Amino acid sequence: LSSTKKLHNGITIPRLGLGVYKVPEEQVYDTVSSALDLGYRHIDTASFYGNEEGVGKAVHNSGIPREEIFVTSKVWNDDQGYENTLKAFDRSMDKLGFEYLDLFLIHWPVPDVFPETWKALEKVYEKRQTRAIGVSNFLDHHLGELAKTANETPVVDQIELHPKLTQKSTVDYCREHHIAVESWSPLGRAKYLDDSALVKMAGKYDKSVAQLIIRWHLENNLIVIPKSTNASRQKENAAVFDFEISPEDKKYMDQMNENLRIGSHPDNTKGL
Ligand code: A2P
Numbered sequence: 075l076s077s078t079k080k081l082h083n084g085i086t087i088p089r090l091g092l093g094v095y096k097v098p099e100e101q102v103y104d105t106v107s108s109a110l111d112l113g114y115r116h117i118d119t120a121s122f123y124g125n126e127e128g129v130g131k132a133v134h135n136s137g138i139p140r141e142e143i144f145v146t147s148k149v150w151n152d153d154q155g156y157e158n159t160l161k162a163f164d165r166s167m168d169k170l171g172f173e174y175l176d177l178f179l180i181h182w183p184v185p186d187v188f189p190e191t192w193k194a195l196e197k198v199y200e201k202r203q204t205r206a207i208g209v210s211n212f213l214d215h216h217l218g219e220l221a222k223t224a225n226e227t228p229v230v231d232q233i234e235l236h237p238k239l240t241q242k243s244t245v246d247y248c249r250e251h252h253i254a255v256e257s258w259s260p261l262g263r264a265k266y267l268d269d270s271a272l273v274k275m276a277g278k279y280d281k282s283v284a285q286l287i288i289r290w291h292l293e294n295n296l297i298v299i300p301k302s303t304n305a306s307r308q309k310e311n312a313a314v315f316d317f318e319i320s321p322e323d324k325k326y327m328d329q330m331n332e333n334l335r336i337g338s339h340p341d342n343t344k345g346l
Pocket of ligand 1: 259264267307
């Protein structure tokens with residue numbers, strides 16, 4: 075299994091990245107620095123996380139060439155609409171201190187306004203300020219609605235996805251339209267890492283449940299961005315390229331879906 079994936083516009087993304095949701099600004103520098111030291115080359119942030127400055131500094135100070143690190147950010151709900159999104163993009167870039175971004179996403183499908191927001195993403199992409207544009211938390215029906223007015227197809231849709239929330243209809247839509255799927259909260263926010271069947275299964279491979287689940291995402295052709303602020307768990311989460319899940323175990327995991335959602339429902343963005 076290759077550690078990178080080609081997106082439909084031709085650029086390459088590392089299949090495993092570090093999520094920094096809710097990592098406070100004062101902690102994010104150390105969090106991102108340790109991940110980069112461990113070999114992570116993909117960091118997923120958002121203006122909403124309030125930590126873009128620390129992310130940018132860690133990338134700068136790592137000594138790793140900027141072009142070797144893939145960074146994603148997102149436009150927040152209150153900043154949607156064409157003009158506001160252009161301004162929000164500039165603010166994110168100022169905070170990150172970058173000359174370009176790798177991937178810029180619409181964070182949530184705010185009703186009525188996301189098609190206009192998308193026009194702004196197309197603009198920054200056309201101006202080559204970002205290497206790719208995509209969406210987050212779009213269900214298949216949002217993607218269908220976006221397609222009616224969009225000139226560009228999103229390269230990714232980043233959605234909550236883990237063994238208990240497999241999002242089949244959205245994933246099927248994405249596959250059909252060559253949109254890569256990224257899993258957020260891939261570990262189900264660590265809520266069922268003690269599941270006895272998974273504990274037993276992971277033991278067979280001499281791996282942790284977290285590693286088993288991350289590997290399951292990779293084998294399902296998903297881009298995966300587990301969050302950890304702890305260097306040893308970051309290391310653990312990245313050690314997933316040296317084993318394979320057996321077909322029976324894979325099948326078991328593929329059938330664990332319970333539509334168990336940890337985050338907000340995408341049709342309820344007003345409640346966020
Ligand atoms: P921590 O940051 O202390 O490591 P998700 O990415 O699904 O939202 O999960 C994130 C949560 O899972 C965080 O609370 C994180 O805590 C925890 N976590 C991340 N990696 C592991 C791991 N390998 N084992 C146990 N918990 C983990």
